[in-house]
Each structure stands twice: as structure tokens, then as C-alpha cells.
Amino acid sequence: MSPYVAPVVMLIASNVFMTFAWYGHLRYPTAPLWIVVLVSWGIALLEYCLAVPANRIGHEVYSAAQLKTMQEVITLVVFAGFSVLFLKESLGWNHLAGFALIACGAALIFKW
Structure with missing residues (x-):
């Protein structure tokens, strides 16, 4: 796989794992915190095995700033989907507008 494409695919997969590690437990508020921490830590290990x-x-092929920017935009897209599909929370116009502004900033990183 191309070094232009592989990081994008791997960062998408790693962000899915990280989103579940950080926010998946919110769907299970009665789970003991120590179990949540251990499970999240295990999921985060999988995320690191892809992100690094x-x-x-x-x-x-990308600068460190471009990679970080790419990761942040991917994180927002994955989180938006996760929030709506898994947590059953809605996104308002203000969330979408904020994400759009971040995407505009990301475009500046890749433009010059």
C-alpha cells in the first residue's frame, strides 16, 4: 500500500479503537471504573499498534504537522459518527460549524 494511503487507512482504524477506548464506556455508566479503565487501556494498546x-x-511523504492535522480531522469524523451511531447523541449545527472551521484550518496545513 502506498505511503500516501496507508497512514490514512491506519489512522482511521486507530481512531475507531481510540474513540471506543475513551468514550465507549459512557454507554455503560454502571460498570465499575476499574474495569472501564482496564478495558479502555487494552483497546488503546490496539490503537497505538496502528497509530505509531x-x-x-x-x-x-507527510510532515509531522500534516500527520497530526490528518489525525485530528479523522478523529473528529470518527467521533461524530460514533457519537450519533453508538452513543445515540445528536450533533447540532454548532458542532458541525465548529468541525468545519477545524477542517478549514487543516486545509491551510496542506495548502502551503
Whole structure:
């Protein structure tokens, strides 16, 4: 897989894991906190196994700033989907407008 494409695919997958690690437990508010922490930690390990190689591979063709920006935009897109589909929370116009402004900032990183 191309070093242009592989980091994007791997960062999407890693962000799915990280979103579940950080926010998945919110659907289970009665679960004991120590169990939530251990499960989240295990899920986060999978995220690191994808994110670290994604950044190593991606750094062949992208700057560190571009990789970080890419990761943040991917995080927002994954989180938006997760929030609506898994947590059953709605996104308002203000969330979408805020995400759009962040996307505009990301475009500046890749433009010059």
C-alpha cells in the first residue's frame, strides 16, 4: 500500500479503537471504573499498534504537522459518527460549524 494511503487507512482504524477506548464506556455508566479503565487501556494498546506505524510510514511523504492535522480531522469524523451511531447523541449545527472551521484550518496545513 502506498505511503500516501496507508497512514490514512491506519489512522482511521486507530481512531475507531481510540474513540471506543475513551468514550465507549459512557454507554455503560454502571460498570465499575476499574474495569472501564482496564478495558479502555487494552483497546488503546490496539490503537497505538496502528497509530505509531501509521505515523512512521506517513512521515516518508507527510510532515509531522500534516500527520497530526490528518489525525485530528479523522478523529473528529470518527467521533461524530460514533457519537450519533453508538452513543445515540445528536450533533447540532454548532458542532458541525465548529468541525468545519477545524477542517478549514487543516486545509491551510496542506495548502502551503
